[in-house]
Amino acid sequence: MNPLQVAVGVVKNPEGKILISLRHADLHQGGLWEFPGGKIEEFETAEQALARELKEEINITVTTAIPLITIKHQYPDRLVQLNVFLVEQFSGEAKSLEGQLFKWVTPAELEHYAFPAANRPIITAARLPHHYAILDDADEALLLTNLQEILNRGVKLIQARLKTLPPVSVTKFIEQAYPLCQQQQAVLLMNSAVECPAEVDGVHLTSNHLMALRSSSGQALTKRPKWLAASCHNLEQLLHAQNIGVDFVVLAPVLATQTHPGAASLGWEQFADLVAKINLPVYALGGMTESNLTTARQSGGQGIAAIRAFLD
Numbered sequence: 001m002n003p004l005q006v007a008v009g010v011v012k013n014p015e016g017k018i019l020i021s022l023r024h025a026d027l028h029q030g031g032l033w034e035f036p037g038g039k040i041e042e043f044e045t046a047e048q049a050l051a052r053e054l055k056e057e058i059n060i061t062v063t064t065a066i067p068l069i070t071i072k073h074q075y076p077d078r079l080v081q082l083n084v085f086l087v088e089q090f091s092g093e094a095k096s097l098e099g100q101l102f103k104w105v106t107p108a109e110l111e112h113y114a115f116p117a118a119n120r121p122i123i124t125a126a127r128l129p130h131h132y133a134i135l136d137d138a139d140e141a142l143l144l145t146n147l148q149e150i151l152n153r154g155v156k157l158i159q160a161r162l163k164t165l166p167p168v169s170v171t172k173f174i175e176q177a178y179p180l181c182q183q184q185q186a187v188l189l190m191n192s193a194v195e196c197p198a199e200v201d202g203v204h205l206t207s208n209h210l211m212a213l214r215s216s217s218g219q220a221l222t223k224r225p226k227w228l229a230a231s232c233h234n235l236e237q238l239l240h241a242q243n244i245g246v247d248f249v250v251l252a253p254v255l256a257t258q259t260h261p262g263a264a265s266l267g268w269e270q271f272a273d274l275v276a277k278i279n280l281p282v283y284a285l286g287g288m289t290e291s292n293l294t295t296a297r298q299s300g301g302q303g304i305a306a307i308r309a310f311l312d
């Protein structure tokens with residue numbers, strides 16, 4: 001059966017707040033909060049439907065809409081495909097035209113509202129930035145300098161991938177690095193291959209660790225860190241990440257990379273095909289530079305992940 005096609009807008013104002021509205025009680029998934037939007041009519045593109053719905057429901061005129069995430073979700077009574085866009089450029093003041101209560105909330109506050117089940121990855125995508133920096137320990141002496149450089153560039157999501165450092169050095173580094181990240185409101189994750197007793201914001205699973213993890217229910221893990229991310233290289237790994245309740249993934253290698261010379265890369269077409277098959281935010285990794293960000297997002301990705309791009 002073909003899914004019901006829906007266009008949805010994550011509308012962000014200049015203060016970084018996001019608009020949510022309350023669905024009328026008598027509608028499908030009624031009484032829950034939603035991002036504004038609605039059904040795509042015949043002969044309409046998703047972008048056209050989005051612009052029409054946002055005008056009809058909240059009276060704003062979309063200037064630019066960039067794909068954020070696409071969700072395919074089976075409710076007991078219907079299959080929907082939510083084509084979600086990030087709208088940061090718009091004109092007009094939001095006003096409820098269809099009698100729906102609406103609010104502007106910070107990305108972190110989204111957690112406190114009840115949304116339809118399909119919305120979980122949309123909320124994650126709305127909270128996550130478009131850059132994910134991977135801090136490598138190839139040169140131990142440069143670790144703190146590199147971290148500072150990444151933070152100075154405004155990167156808010158960082159993975160410490162300290163695979164060759166002895167455990168004492170890891171602990172010592174994290175004791176210095178974590179407060180620096182917190183000062184800048186940056187999220188710090190630790191690669192799962194690293195022994196690290198120090199507390200950070202979450203874990204980034206290697207693809208081997210990801211595949212070794214089995215949750216008894218096949219659903220979300222019961223005991224999990226604040227943020228759980230994973231590295232994936234193929235559809236099987238992506239689907240497993242989704243099934244066990246990972247928050248977001250990186251998919252690699254998208255382009256040829258110095259880190260894994262000779263490894264076959266996916267290319268953008270295959271990246272887009274794989275991203276379309278899962279309901280998770282996906283960062284493109286492998287040969288990424290800032291110039292690839294637009295393509296990554298147009299291909300359905302959350303953004304780019306890189307080791308070198310944020311240091312050059």
Ligand SMILES: Nc1nc2c([nH]c(=O)n2[C@H]2C[C@H](O)[C@@H](COP(=O)(O)OP(=O)(O)OP(=O)(O)O)O2)c(=O)[nH]1
Nearest residue numbers: 006008028029034035036037038039080116118119
């Ligand atoms: N707009 C919106 N719809 C969502 C969200 N999450 C979610 O599961 N949905 C589902 C609920 C519905 O099955 C479908 C949207 O259909 P709808 O009936 O609200 O569409 P519409 O605004 O065109 O409504 P109508 O004019 O046909 O009454 O998508 C969300 O965040 N925003």
Ligand SMILES: [Mg+2]
Nearest residue numbers: 036037038039
């Ligand atoms: Mg609607």
